Amino acid sequence: MKPEDFDFLAKMLKDRSGLVLTKDKSYLLESRLMPVARKRGYKGLEELVAQLRKRDEALAVDVTEAMTTNESFFFRDQKPFDQFRQVVLPNLLATRATKKSFRIWCAAASSGQEPYSLAMILKEESAKLAGWKTEIVGTDISREILQKARAGLYSQFEVQRGLPIQMLVKYFKKRDDQWEIDPAIRAMVQYKEWNLLGDLGALGSFDVVFCRNVLIYFDQDTKGVVLDNISRQMNDDGVLYLGGAETVLGISERFKPIPSQRGVYAVSKPGYTGGTLGAA
Known part of the structure; x- marks a missing residue:
């Protein structure tokens, strides 16, 4: 070349x-x-x-x-999803008890495994969420990969990567040589074509943002722009998930690490003293 x-x-x-x-x-x-x-x-x-x-x-x-790299699999790295279920979700139930609603954003959602993993967790906790309105929004720059995500069809190889067998049996049906996710789980996620470098305002505000294994592809300045853009879409006590090899330290002042919760960050906005998650 x-x-x-x-x-x-x-x-x-x-x-x-x-x-x-x-x-x-x-x-x-x-x-x-x-x-x-x-x-x-x-x-x-x-x-x-x-x-x-x-x-x-x-x-x-x-x-x-x-x-665009579209590497993704169900319950990737497992620990962030356990932490969401055991720490973040109970915190949301406590802090959002009055309005009974919260929104989750999966940035760079790829073929949908991450948002569907979160949807399955919410489905498993449906008894606690009775009467609540929950939204999961998955965005990606790739129109083609979002079509796959919306279809909810996965190969045998894809469902074997991280998906517990009990979840496969409960939430998927075999269709020829593929597995189709339950329509009820699919309906819990909205997919939108979006560029993290563009105007994110129309997406609305979020309580939890997953932006895992995305920043590693950007240079330092672009990482800062993306993190600042994301912070503007988050509520004051919002929670951000990054990948295991990613950090906000030295890049953005808009987030701070949550003690004892590796890879999870709290919004750090002027005048905001922090929520209760760090103490959970």
Whole structure:
């Protein structure tokens, strides 16, 4: 690949998605974009880049989607979901007892395993949530991966990754060579196409945000922008989940770690002294 073509693609992808590509990742561009080029009938990436330079928006969307990492599985890393069920959910039931409602946002929801994992937890706790209004919103930049999430169809391999067998039996049905999630669980999640670098205002405010294993793909400045954007959509006592290799320290002053709750952060806004979760 020509250096100028790599530079063009790298800048376009960073501007559109925040994804940072270094020179040693040129192989990644070639392996993921060659199928896009072939689909369009181009001989190679040089022709693809030439078309992108003509501001072909549809092609730019296809290229961005092809480069977006969509790795996800049910109850990924398990501990954050146990912590949500044992600590965060009881805290929400206590602090939201008057209005009896709360909203959860899964940013970069990919193919839906994370929001559906949370939906299954809420379903399991339905007796405690009688009379409550709960919302789970899953967003992603990829239109294609959101179609898969909405369909709620998963391969044998996908349901074997993290999904407890009792959950599989209870909430899925076999359809040919795939597993279909229960329509009641699927209905608990709204999916929306959204870019974390864009205006998030229309999404509304949230009590819990999962943004796990997303920041690792961004540079330091972009991480700060994303965290600041997310903080503006969170209620004062909101809770943020990040991935195990991610942190807010040295990046954003809008969140602070919650003592004894690794990977979980509280909103830190001017004049707000903190909620009760840290003491839970």
